Amino acid sequence: MSVVWIGVDDTDSKKRGCTTYVGAQIIKRLESRGYSLSGYPKLVRLNPNCSYKTRGNAAISMMVEIENEDFEDVKDTVLGVVEEFSEMGEDETDPGVVFYKGDPPQILREFYWHTVRDISSIDLAMKIIREIGAEAFWWKTGRGVIGALAAIGVDLSKKKTYELIAYRRKEYWGAVRMIDEESVWEMDKATYPLTFDNVDKDSGEIRIAPHTPCPVLFGIRGLNPEILKKAYSMVKVYEPVEFYVIYETNQATDAHLQPVKICEAKDGVSAIIRGYVKTKPRFTVGGHVFFELEDETGKIHCAAYEPTKNFRHIVAQLEVGDEVIVYGAVKLKPQGLTVNLEKIEVLSLVDIFSVEPPLCDNCGRKMIKIYEEMYMCKECKTSSSTPILRKVQRTIRPGVYEVPPSARRHLSMPLALSRYYEHRQGTPNLIQSPNLP
DSSP states (O other): OEEEEEEEEOOOOSSSOOHHHHHHHHHHHHHHTTOEESSOOEEEEOOTTOTTOOSSOEEEEEEEEEOGGGHHHHHHHHHHHHHHHSOTTSTTOOOEEEEEESSOOHHHHHHHHHHHHSOOOHHHHHHHHHHHTOEEEESTTOTHHHHHHHHHTOOOSSOOEEEEEEEEOGGGTTSOOOBOHHHHHHHHHHHTTTEEOSEETTTTEEOSSOSSSSSEEEEEEESSHHHHHHHHHHOOBSSOEEEEEEEEEOTTSOTTEEEOOGGGOOTTOEEEEEEEEOSOOEEOTTSOEEEEEEETTEEEEEEEOGGGTHHHHHHTTOOTTOEEEEEEEEEEETTEEEEEEEEEEEEEOOOEEEEEOOBOTTTOOBOEEEETTEEEOTTTOOEESOOEEEEEOOSOOSEEEEOOGGGOOTTOOOHHHHHHHHHHHSSOOOSOOSOOO
8 A cells, every 4th residue: 555645726716616625526536436535634725915816725635545556546536526626617727736655755845835925836836746756737827736736745743723614515506505693603602712713703793604606515613623523513504515524724823924024024925023113003094004013124014904893993002112013914015015914912012191281380270382392371471391291091901912703814823722722732833834945
């Protein structure tokens, strides 16, 4: 017996389809032919800032046990499923499939980290494929080969989660999903934080079901397969479930984030930057909040956009001089490089004071301001240049603040999950990785 890794990406479009569904169909087809998976299939989220992604920028991979003489049959089976279930008619669908025998070498781990944190190229992917002796198959531009190769190299040694995805029968695709919302709230109450991002308590929405006409009925994310099965049993649906698959995944691990100085930040990466608030946060047209952050190497804009809801009002409480750590995607905007905030950690707060006119020494009345830094008593005609300074109680406190589930990216770790790790295992190492190529 030997093992072969299979990676697949870019089978869906922005309108329809789902790469995880193609992966699920591959699993079903292979198992029907007598092949067995080794471990759980992998759902791998790649750089969320990639301009040509479809929706969640997900690729899938799996390891299959085979006899050496069965390799050609496995390839034919997988390629047949990809051709059958991919959205080939859509312009932005460019499927890629990669096969690799044996344990993925270190160069594939490095390629995964590069692809989850930066923008990779087909040329680099094909170079690595040739070097390691993998086999690649693609349709149209072949861009899917990048994600397929990265999915085989996925590194889940530091942190991982699981997702149970339930799929719809084809006749229900595009119809309203018939899920009992009350049962989702009850499920969340019984399993949180071992499952997470099931609901958004601020908006009152359930978050397990997509809104696109794709094959996914709902997905539940959690820390182990057993809790996912329990959660699945608690969700009531009023349409038949075709089947479900549990994926091992890098979701909710902060794998996309990397610590940088401001001078190192660039368009398309997701960064962790420590610095000081340079300008007072301000609301702009559309309800977005902007401020500038500064470190010893430069300045960068930070933005909390309207979909982040109450998170914007937390950010708006910052003052010039506060020390913070910002987490988010760096995008090139008209105003310059801008961090689209996913989380913010407030490290220290400056003291702020209100300025009030002084009291007259003779009559005790409050003086009036007659010009800059000069006050006068209307009755006694005495003057003073020393106002009364009163320390203002800050409403924000040091700590970590996050966007709501409705605005959270697949890779972003919820604060509740971070606290769970700290409580159970000590503070997790979220930001270190192998050297990128």
